[in-house]
Amino acid sequence: MRETTLTSSTSTLVHTTLPSTYQKETLGGRTEGGRSEGKGRIFSPVIGSTVLSRTVEPLEYYRRFLKENCRPDGRELGEFRTTTVNVGSIGTADGSSLVKLGNTTVICGIKAEFGAPPTDAPDKGYVVPNVDLSPLCSWRFRSGPPGEEAQVASQFIADVIENSQIIQKEDLCISSGKLAWVLYCDLICLNHDGNILDACTFALLAALKNVQLPEVTINEETALAEVNLKKKSYLNIRTHPVATSFAVFDDTLLIVDPTEEEEHLATGTLTVVMDEEGKLCCLHKPGTHFPSVSVLNM
């Protein structure tokens, strides 16, 4: 956009046109990376110089908002960010989805390949999730082997798949003991603005619903698998687990869908995964004090 303004305004000086376009971009209501405007209400504490306070004393800055039961980006304590889902955008993958929770963006691509079933469960296939937190999504991550957060997230997704029985692994088996489908689920975070676990669970669910597996028949004479690409069928998704993450502030307040800044300032996090029947698949609470057991009733 900047290029068009320069060519269109050849006679005027560059610096007089640039500030106005910059203003239009930021106040235009589009969510650019790093700015979330919520419903357009931008609170600012009355006392002192706001900008300095946010970087120097972030916790105090946040507490001023929390006292009013809202957050700096204009959300209520129990309000989620705008969620966007786009399914089937990757043509080369068997199933894909892109999920945006506010600014947190996760893309999931699923590839189905053949593999041998495990020897102790010959009629089951595999689902192999992998969460990739690259340096692209946040300054905190470096390139190289997966760091701790990526590994924890991968394990979490693997646990959710296992616990919630989202798909029956027997459905993935083609020929007992010889051939089964292996679904490699790659979840790549493009932008990390907090609440990565919710976004990954959602992306995985959306992508699994999008997966189409071709029909495979085993030719008895040659014992080879024949793939019929023209006949594809969707996976049978049994349950729809939904993850909800909370940040615990000062041991008393629970905030839903925390941003990255809130996650850093919080004293702890809690993630609950539930399916449609209200059964809990996972309660992931990695440490720090919790106000009381009764708070778990929500």
Added chain:
Amino acid sequence: MAFLDFRGGSGRVQIVSKRRATCGRHSWSPRVGACVRRTHLVRKRALLGGSNKPRLHVGSGAMEGAMQTESKIRADSRTEPGPRGPGCSLRHFACEQNLLSRPDGSASFLQGDTSVLAGVYGPAEVKISKEIFNKATLEVILRPKTGLPGVAEKSRERLIRNTCEAVVLGALHPRTSITVVLQVVSDAGSLLACCLNAACMALVDAGVPMRALFCGVTCALDSDGTLMLDPTAKQEKEARAVLTFALDSVERKLLMSTTKGLYSDAELQQCLAAAQTASTHVFRFYRESLQRRYSKS
């Protein structure tokens, strides 16, 4: 995808590192009595789950024969939490402190046949990249019994680290590091709870300032909703859900929870209440074991 691999194990996929070292088989005898220490005398118990046998001893047993040197004090205990029904008792547990000479603190915790050895180094020097200006940097390393540490170990390390961070008074030692190293010696169910207990005892042995002690309790729910505390490996495998909680000693607050399997909200509350009752016994055991240790010296 570089660190993906799948290993069969009743159809469950495990993400493990592709780099695997050839590891010799550790000939650990499943009988608790046959462990490294010759003078180690531990009472055996009927291992089959849900046993309704009355426990003969409550509280710390006098196992004087186990003393090797003055610095190594052992404490032994068998407990039975209140009338909650059959199969709701904790297995026999034992703890040994100050058994390693190099770490600042060390402890070995035994729960039934599950055994974990913990060592604590700290407060020690920290790498500048990991330094936190106003508190201590806590690090947990969990090494499995066989193979290289994988993604599951990383996940458990994170849980244990966050639990320790909640209780350790890191503000008293800024810009230092406290490292907890856990080695799984044998795994017969309730591994994470045993790791937590070992870590707590090792932190106490190292003299790291803490605001409370913590303990780990595992609950298993089987298909008809029966609750089992401190399940064995077999019970865990057959259970519908396995829940592990970390509770603190001051107010029995929930510090950490991780669950596996499907369960309802009411069952969660029930398990939590049972875990809180069981933790009373674990804390009583901690107290007795520490009292015995410091009264002797």
